[in-house]
Amino acid sequence: MSEIKYIGCYFKVSPLQPATEILIAELGYVGFESFVETEEGVNAFIQSEEWEESILEGVYVLSSGEFKIEYSVEEIEQINWNKEWEKNFDPIVVDDKCSVRAPFHEKPDTQYDIIIEPKMSFGTGHHETTHMMIQHILKTDFENKTVLDMGCGTGVLAILAEMRGAEVTDAIDIDNWCYLNTVENIERNNCANITAYEGDVSLLSDRNYDIVIANINRNILLNDIKHYAKSLNSKGKLFLSGFYKEDLEMITEECMKNDLQYVDHISRNNWIAASYVVK
Secondary structure (H helix, E strand, C coil), X not given: CCCCCXXXXXXXEECCCCHHHHHHHHHHHCCCCEEEECCCEEEEEEEHHHXXXXXXXXXXXXXXXXXXXXXXXXXXXXXXXHHHHHCCCCCEEECCCEEEECCCXXXXXXXXXXXXXXXXXXXXXXXXXXXXXXXXXXXXXXXXXXXXXXXXXXXHHHHHHHHCCCCEEEEEECCHHHHHHHXXXXXXXXXCCEEEEECCHXXXXXXXXXXXXXXXXXXXXXXXXXXXXXXXXXXXXXEEEEEEHHHHHHHHHHHHHCCEEEEEEEEECCEEEEEEEEC
């Protein structure tokens, strides 16, 4: 079997945030398979047969003028992705209670120890939004609760929900790679009560939950909050992240339209993770 060749695009970004996060999301949509964040920006990789420079024309952040972004392109041989992210993925510990690590890291002394292989999926715990959602889960009673992790990425939040006592958890992501990665990580952490689905909010039409977790982005949240609200049981809780401090007001307004009451929020480097409850 011939080796798969890749195109590497090496982006220098200024300022780094939020441009790097936006860039990674947009590159994922146009076919890039894996990303390595660097001190200068991000290295992105796509199979040679999928590459043509014109696909970058559809990446809005490159042409918006809001950020300074330069890039170079080269063809490279097959990549050992595990080696790539091993060099860049350090274990994290949240509030001295929950660790998120790769299989090759030593086991830390924490109450909850989550092992993931993120590959190209989002949700290692390093990003502010995942970190804050872990904090919300740690301070919330999940015992015997039914839970939805919407936009599950690696499945890390669903896995922690089960570790915290959730009775049943559905993990949903529209991205096939994220769905497959979640399935792998569910098995890796010996979770028995999580079911992964590939799809979007349309899967919620006949489902109800005590707790809904959605770490996506502002526009999707604004569109889907009404569906989350319909899926929540009486006194159900909703945790939202993936947006900035300046977006909190509009997110809260949309929640209020759907009989969800603001409770509190966590802020980390201008990112927000907010909690709401059914009135």
